[in-house]
Amino acid sequence: MAEDRSLAVRAVAAVFLALASVTTMLRCYVRLRIVKAFGWDDGIMVLAYLFYIFFSGAMIGGSLWGTGKHLVDLTNHQRTTAMEYWFYCDIGYAVGSILCKISVAIFILRITIDRIHRIVIFVVLAFVVTAGLAFFILLLVQCHPIAYFWLRLSTVEQGKGSCININIVMDSLYAFSATSALFDMTIAVLPILLVRKLKMHRDVKIAVASLLGMACVASVAVIARIPFIPTLRNEDWLYETVNIAIFSNIETGLGIFAGSMATLRPLLRQFRPSTYQHTWPSSSRGGQRSKSMPLQSTPREEDSRPIPLEDRLYGSTFFTVEAGNDGYFAGDQAPILPKQPQISVKREVHVTTV
Template sequence: MAWTYNTTDPDAPTIGHQITGVAIALTVLSFVTVCLRTYVRAFILKAIGFDDWVIIITWVAAAGFAVVTIVQTRWGLGLVDMEDFPSQNMYNFNILQYIGAPFYISSIFGFKLALLTSYLRFIPKGGYRYLTLGVIVSCFLFHLSFLLVQLNLCQPAAKQWDYSIPGKCLKGVPFYTSMASLTIIFDVTAMLLPFPVLLKSQIQTRKKVVLLGMFGLGLFITIIQIIRIQTVKRLVNPIDSAPLIMWSTVENNLGIIVTNVPTLAPLIKYFNERSRAGNTGSRTRGTGYPKEVGSRYALQTWRTGKSKGCEKLDSINDMDLGSIEGNTSKDANNSTEFILDGGITKRTDVVISRE
């Protein structure tokens, strides 16, 4: 069965499979980061905020764009040769292209909005905070104008998916090129905006380098935008939009991932501490050391008469030895020292006897 509907050649070359695979893989990966971010903010820090809700909505928009893109590949997106494109597919192809635009524009605006509003948590009051608010407003106005022009690229708008309707359209290549260029400016601004504040902050140098490195990952989005501009310049017929749409899917999902990465630090620290605590607990229980070392904090009560044997008491850390009544003797020869992991652990057996 051919991947493209209505095609006369079932073996017509297409990259629809690759576009579908990229869309699914990146959408799932970005979904995982959104879930982890939500868990950190809502359950670990218990401080879910506006930017967290924004990134959730942004992922919904990115997922919507991925779904439209996958469906569009069945109607001809990805075909290599225009000769293989079925003419009866043109209407559905164009209307899916029109539907996908709002999802894409909303998603690329959403991750920048989430990133910019998250900066307000650590940017102090003053001129730099007002600058951040100004960037947020400018970013909103730009993407809103992008959306409005995109939806009304033709007059009437229905001419974008039905070529038989009389009317006129703006030239697509100059419009998309200018919009992509302005998007690069806002991407770079959003990623680099916190750098002056972080460089002047009093946090540890190691943490500062990590934070700057994570924000620097956002520069990859700029590279993707440059690649998209090159694909825009090659638009001649409808199927030439396949590389452009595929890179758009990469861009919005990668933006979501990069925005979520800095918020996952508490989760990494949490599991790191649990791992260390687990290692310490396992050593205490004797999983990493000889059996007698694991019970070095146990007190044993020896009883005479009919009942013989020993009985473990509570940990020495939980008991007040000064309150123990009876004759207590400590044998210095029973004191054992172990050199473990570069340190010294001392075990002292305490025996309580009854006369």
């Protein structure tokens, strides 16, 4: 009975908090210093990150008091303190997860033009937000008084409050998990549809679709957590529910990490400009980005043949002189940039005899 999983709880929370912190700070740097357009999706993701800090901090604190240990090895004070930290973890997870998904949805909507795709995003987002809010409200009202949530494991405080049937909480978590997985899978498929018909080189298409679809990786943790939801019925709560705590932290941490990574393309372009140039233009006016930014590529796939510098800049120049009844006509036509878009400049000089 001396098995202790508290170290695993602390390690998971620390590792994924570090990953989320790095990518969130890089996201803020890109939006504020490089792009100079800090949008709603960025602000909501920062807010989700703050709740994730609260979640991870409470998870680490709970592991120091008893999360991951058997109840028989804990005193009443350790039990109630660990359970109070668990309650704070629930709050941080529910709010942070919802905000993260809202941020990712706004980001994808910003670059989505197709009306059907936008409707699909709105629908799945409405499902996950509704399920998330229901789960959050249920967490707050599941016990009366609220403090009985963490006092119920104490041998002294038992019977001084009441909680709703645990099956209701489990069903709510099942619904939130299912809608979260549906949302993540939708976000995984849409980037492929967005770039499938665009005029891009194949490697650039793969890179852009991968960046946009990274936010779906959180679904792995969501699906992995579902089989452990029945452990909420177990009396040895702090030990048996460790897997739920771990996968919930991984889900939110991966969501913030991947959602922020998808916005770091301008930073990557500084290191490899030839790979990312002109594949994702964003229209901005006065520091505000437009609601949708179509993905496209200026060079066509059939125009991948190298072009000499002189031809790219000036094209071919020719000069003609024609004789007429009343004099001479001289034409100098120099097409500039023969590849798309084409700009032609024509100069005409008329010479007459006196």
